[in-house]
Amino acid sequence: MAAKPGRYYSGQYSPLVGNSAAFYSNNELDQYDDHARKAYGVPAPPGDDHPLNQYGSQDRQQLTYDNLTSLKGPLPQRPHKAGWSRRRKCVVFGSAALLLVIIIAIVVGVVVSVTHRSQPFNFTLSNAQVTNQTAFSLGGATHNSPNDTTDGVGVGADAYTYYQGVASNFPPASAWVSFEDMWNSNLQVFKTSCKANNHGPNNSDQMIQDIMDAIQNRSSVSLVDHRFILAVILQESQGCPRAGSTTSASGVVNPGLMQSHNGTSYNSGHSADSILAMVQDGTQGTASGGDGLVQNLDMYGSPYSAARGYNSGYIPKSGDLSEAAGATACYVSDVANRLTGWVYAASKCPGGT
Structure with missing residues (x-):
């Protein structure tokens, strides 16, 4: 073969x-x-x-x-x-894809931020003032300049007393601490409350200053005592502009520092303006007709009755301010204690924290 x-x-x-x-x-x-x-x-x-x-x-x-x-x-x-192995290709192309996603996210974030900042923030300053003279005699309103920050009895006591019943059972304005001491005692609350309550980043020093400036500004115009405004801010949001909104059964949204009636929410692109708008909403009322402290002081005279009205929308027929009236039972007692120096002490209000 x-x-x-x-x-x-x-x-x-x-x-x-x-x-x-x-x-x-x-x-x-x-x-x-x-x-x-x-x-x-x-x-x-x-x-x-x-x-x-x-x-x-x-x-x-x-x-x-x-x-x-x-x-x-x-x-x-x-x-x-x-040539490249399959594993090397996966690593290289996977890394490239991840880098592309990161770049796109950064670009989108920048665009959104720039757009957010470039949009105008429109709100009209209010001239609403307290006119009920009883409110001036009982302390919710004042003709004194808010620049006087040493008003009051000093620092007070970080203690909690449970107040209940009618307005006369609550501490008089002569027992309130000064604005300066009340502010300084709660400064750490302003610095930590946002994260502590899962509302996002804590306030910057500038935001905290903007809150103080807004309180002083609106107090000067509205004649509402700056200590009363500060106490309500602490009660409603612990001083966090990013505090989440609540919504009532009727669909009313309550956002921000003072949880105002269909009011302004915090706008990071216009931080100072939105903070001023929130304080205005809670102090002088909202554009949608929601009552602020001015309207409640005019209606009830007493700062404690005004606090109940602000929280619940009305005063119960019994006149007992410790009744929840569809809202928070401890609200008025808490505000009274904040005005007399309470910061961290345990609450003695039944059902309180």
Whole structure:
């Protein structure tokens, strides 16, 4: 039988070890004929008598590593194509995709921030003032300048007394602490209350200053005692402009520092203006007709009755300000205690915190 053209083991299949044999079909060996010749510099076999042709005489020829290496030395492995592994591709392309997402998020954030800041913040300053003279005699309103921050009895006591019943059972304005002491005693509350109540980042020093400035500004115009405004802010939001809104059964939304009736929410793009608007809403009433402290003082005279009206929308027929009246039972007692120095002491109000 005439010998077939030579065939060579190229390394594509499992390597042979020592003299152990492996069998490969002519078809499999055909795939690497040219490769083997080029690797060894061997020309195509000229005829049946070429020494390499002894390995192509049968359809399945037994080849050993020793047979092949004796011809021209060990065959080199089939060269690998240059390129990246699948894992490397995943890492590279995955990192690129993540970087692209981060860049897009940053760009979108910047655009939103710029757009938010570029939009005008429109609100009209109110001239609403307390006119009920009883409110001046009982202390909810004053003709004194808010620049007098040392008014009151000093720092008071960080203690809680449970007040209940009619307005006359609550402490008189002559027992209230000064605005300066009340502010300083609660300064740490202003600095930490947002995060503590899961309302987002804490107030910056500038935001805290803006809150004080807004209280002083609206007190001067409205004639509401700045201590009363501060006490209500602490009661409603603990001084956090980002405080979440509540919604009444009738759909009234109460946002921000003073949880005012369909009032203004905090706007980070116009921080100082939105803080002033929130204090105005709670002090002088909202554009939607929600009553502020001015309207409640005009209606009830007493600051404690005004506090009940602000929280509940009305005074219960019994006149008992410790009744919830559809809102918070401890509200008026808490406000009274804030006005006399309470900050951290445990509440003694039933159901209070």
